[in-house]
Structures are given as C-alpha cells and as structure tokens.
Amino acid sequence: MSDDFAVDEIDMSIVEQLRSNGRATNQQIADRLDLTAATVSARIRRMEDANKLRVVAVSDFSAHGYNVLMEIAIEVEGRAASEVVKELAEFPEVFAAHLVTGRYDIDMLVALHDFDDLSDLLLNKFSSVKGIRSLIPAIAADVIKYEFDVAPIEAKEAV
Amino acid sequence: MSQTVLDELDHRLIKILSKDARISNRRIANDLDVTEGTVRGRIKRLQQEGMIAFTAITSFGLVDNSRLAFIGVQAEMDKTKAIADKIAKLPSVNAVMITMGRFNILAFGLFNELDKLHEVASDQILAIPGVHHVETSLAVKTVKYNARIVKITDAHPPINGG
Numbered sequence: 001m002s003d004d005f006a007v008d009e010i011d012m013s014i015v016e017q018l019r020s021n022g023r024a025t026n027q028q029i030a031d032r033l034d035l036t037a038a039t040v041s042a043r044i045r046r047m048e049d050a051n052k053l054r055v056v057a058v059s060d061f062s063a064h065g066y067n068v069l070m071e072i073a074i075e076v077e078g079r080a081a082s083e084v085v086k087e088l089a090e091f092p093e094v095f096a097a098h099l100v101t102g103r104y105d106i107d108m109l110v111a112l113h114d115f116d117d118l119s120d121l122l123l124n125k126f127s128s129v130k131g132i133r134s135l136i137p138a139i140a141a142d143v144i145k146y147e148f149d150v151a152p153i154e155a156k157e158a159v
Numbered sequence: 160m161s162q163t164v165l166d167e168l169d170h171r172l173i174k175i176l177s178k179d180a181r182i183s184n185r186r187i188a189n190d191l192d193v194t195e196g197t198v199r200g201r202i203k204r205l206q207q208e209g210m211i212a213f214t215a216i217t218s219f220g221l222v223d224n225s226r227l228a229f230i231g232v233q234a235e236m237d238k239t240k241a242i243a244d245k246i247a248k249l250p251s252v253n254a255v256m257i258t259m260g261r262f263n264i265l266a267f268g269l270f271n272e273l274d275k276l277h278e279v280a281s282d283q284i285l286a287i288p289g290v291h292h293v294e295t296s297l298a299v300k301t302v303k304y305n306a307r308i309v310k311i312t313d314a315h316p317p318i319n320g321g
Binding site for chain 1: 165169173176177178179180181205209210211212213214215216217218227229231240243244246247252253254255256257258259260261262265267294295296297298299300301302303304305307308309310311312
C-alpha cells in the first residue's frame with residue numbers, strides 16, 4: 001500500500017463526518033467544518049478516485065437472511081496456505097479470509113442462513129478443498145461491537 | 160436477530176446504496192421507478208430497523224499501514240459479557256464477539272505497530288479480572304473481505320441520513 005497518495009487533516013475531518021453520516025450533504029459537511037461545499041465535493045471525489053474512500057450503505061447480516069456467524073481458524077497441511085485460502089474465498093458463505101500468523105494458518109469469517117446450511121458447507125464445499133488439516137470454529141453467540149470501517153477497496157464499478 | 164422481512168425493492172435499494180450512499184433520492188427513485196417519497200420512507204425504515212447504516216469506508220493504509228489483528232480471550236464464563244463490554248470500550252478494538260469455541264471472546268483490531276497490539280492484548284485485556292488467557296494472531300494477507308455486509312450493533316447506531 002505504499003503509494004504516494006497523501007491526505008491532510010481536512011480530508012480526515014471530512015472522512016470523520018462521513019463515517020458518522022454518509023448521507024450528509026456537501027453543504028452540511030462544509031458548514032460543520034467551515035469549508036465550502038465545492039471543497040468538500042472535490043476532496044471526496046479525489047479520495048474516491050484514488051480508491052481510498054467509499055461512502056456506502058452497509059447492511060446487516062440479518063438483512064440478507066444470515067443468522068449464524070462464525071469465525072473459523074484453519075490448520076493447513078501439505079499444501080501452500082495461500083492456495084488453500086484462495087479456494088476457500090470463492091465460497092459465498094466466506095465473508096472474510098486472511099492468511100495469519102500464529103498457531104493457525106487461515107482465519108475466516110463465515111455466515112450461514114441457519115445451522116442446516118452447515119452440512120452442505122462442510123460436506124460439499126470445504127471437503128473439496130485439499131490441504132485442510134483441521135477447522136476450529138468459534139460460533140458467535142453475541143456481537144458486542146462491529147466497526148470495520150477500514151477495508152481493502154476495490155476499483156470503482158462502472159455505474 | 161431481527162425478524163424484519165425485506166422485500167425485493169428493499170434489496171434493490173440496498174444494492175444501489177451499497178455502491179454509493181451519496182446518490183440522490185431522486186436518482187434512486189428514477190432508477191427503481193418509484194417515487195422519491197417511497198425511497199425516503201424505505202431508507203428511513205431500514206435505518207430505524209438497524210438493517211442499514213451509512214458510513215465511510217477507507218482503504219487500509221490511508222493513514223498508516225494498519226494490520227488486522229485477532230485477539231482471542233479465554234475468560235471466566237460468568238464474567239464473559241462484562242469482560243466483552245470492557246474490551247469493546249478500548250479505542251483500538253474494532254469488533255468484539257462472544258463466541259462458543261476455543262475462546263469465549265474474540266476481538267479484532269487494526270494496529271500499525273506490534274507494540275500497540277501487545278499493549279492492548281497483554282497489558283489492557285489480560286489485566287481485566289476474570290481473563291485467563293489471551294492469544295493474538297496477525298493478518299499477513301487479506302484474500303477476501305466484505306465490508307458492505309456487517310453487524311449493525313447498538314454500539315454503533317445508524318445516524319439519520321440527510
């Protein structure tokens with residue numbers, strides 16, 4: 001991520017305003033920060049064009065019918081972890097997949113509509129991926145805090 | 160979990176707004192062939208029900224080279240909720256869930272220095288009474304990440320859109 005794109009304090013204060021309300025108008029943000037609406041608009045566009053910022057609606061897992069959330073740590077054996085993770089990432093149930101340091105090799109966040117989906121995921125999907133030695137799940141019973149507002153940003157889709 | 164049932168129009172609206180939240184109600188109304196009032200009403204309802212929230216997502220490395228860290232906590236069962244609430248209050252912790260598995264609590268945070276992760280895991284969290292064990296792991300490479308579908312919690316209430 002070491003490119004030469006730089007942000008200053010004004011950019012960051014605009015981002016803070018957008019984090020708390022992504023639908024605030026340029027004028028509302030400008031008034032709050034003592035800027036002009038044109039400045040706010042130009043700065044947002046600059047960060048968006050550089051794929052550093054997206055102002056979006058995030059939706060709840062339950063809005064999509066996902067009622068089971070679990071984190072799964074994976075031990076890999078006999079195969080490159082980077083290959084295993086790529087295959088796992090293709091499954092739509094896998095919402096996040098990372099290569100990690102420590103006792104396990106891969107960490108994933110998996111969402112299911114309900115527990116009935118578990119057998120299909122295990123028996124038909126994960127079992128087809130070579131190199132998984134063990135899967136160690138942690139089933140989310142309660143989510144206390146979830147504020148992932150920093151993420152890899154994909155290039156902007158053509159609208 | 161919420162019992163709210165969303166219809167097809169809700170899903171189409173969410174799809175549009177998940178690409179760009181700053182698009183005007185008028186344009187959404189045009190695209191979906193409904194009135195602006197319908198768009199406004201739907202957005203308000205979805206926000207009130209905690210189904211959507213409008214926010215800014217910034218790229219990893221916009222400000223510093225933060226890395227995602229996983230902090231697993233083994234704690235006394237009867238203190239789990241209280242400990243999870245305490246961990247959620249730590250500013251560098253982005254997410255906390257109570258889990259059934261190898262940990263009672265799983266926390267996630269973004270750290271730009273290993274020192275800082277160590278301070279949070281081994282000084283702050285380990286020092287909470289009832290915490291028995293803390294394990295950390297760092298994401299070296301993120302292969303997939305869906306930032307658009309999240310858990311909207313009370314700790315991060317949706318704020319009314321304009």
